[in-house]
Amino acid sequence: MEAHKKDIMAFTLAEVLIAVGIFVVAIFAILQLVGQGLQLVRVMQQQRPDLGALAAKTLVELPEPDGTLATGLSEPMDEDFGGNGGGEFTLYPDARWQRDIMSLDATNGLYQAIVTVEEQVGGGDLAEYQIRFLMFRPDVAEVEMGGAQGSGAGSGGR
Structure with missing residues (x-):
């Protein structure tokens, strides 16, 4: 085999x-x-603060009761930010924001706004974000200049 x-x-x-x-x-x-x-x-x-949303809040904010816009550095009350008096249940407990509004030309309603967010990040470091933009608010300029323009417009007459 x-x-x-x-x-x-x-x-x-x-x-x-x-x-x-x-x-x-x-x-x-x-x-x-x-x-x-x-x-x-x-x-x-x-969750990080949205600079665009804060800029929008600044843009659509109503003028003060006398019709003028609050210029200068301010820290608006905001329920979403712990540093801005938001309280216990805030979206951003370790953050605060401020804005600085400056009139660029008092006659036409052009303003520059700077929105700054400061946030405590991990490890206790402070992070700062900033956005600058221009606002055109002719309605506010009209009210601010209205005293001078209004008195001249009605006196021409008969």
Whole structure:
């Protein structure tokens, strides 16, 4: 009886090492992507004050009862900020904001506004964010200049 020699097909050691190396690289790449995704989610969940919303509050704020706009540096009362008298349940307990409104031209209602947010970040460091923008409020300028213009307009007459 003749013994048939079976051809055994198997992977060589080099092929196995290359396959394991590719597998390890792929696993570490996937773990790194998952870690970056979790870090991004953590960053997105942090509530930071929105300078655009504060600028909008400044833009749409009604003039004072006498019709003028409060210029100069001020810290408005804001229920969302702990530093601005927001109380116990604020969105940003470790932040406060202030604004500085300056009249650029008293006759046409052009104002420059600077909104600054100061926030305590991790480790007790103070972070400061600032936005500068121009406001055009002809309604306020009309009221501010109205005393001089109003008296001249009605006196011409008959």
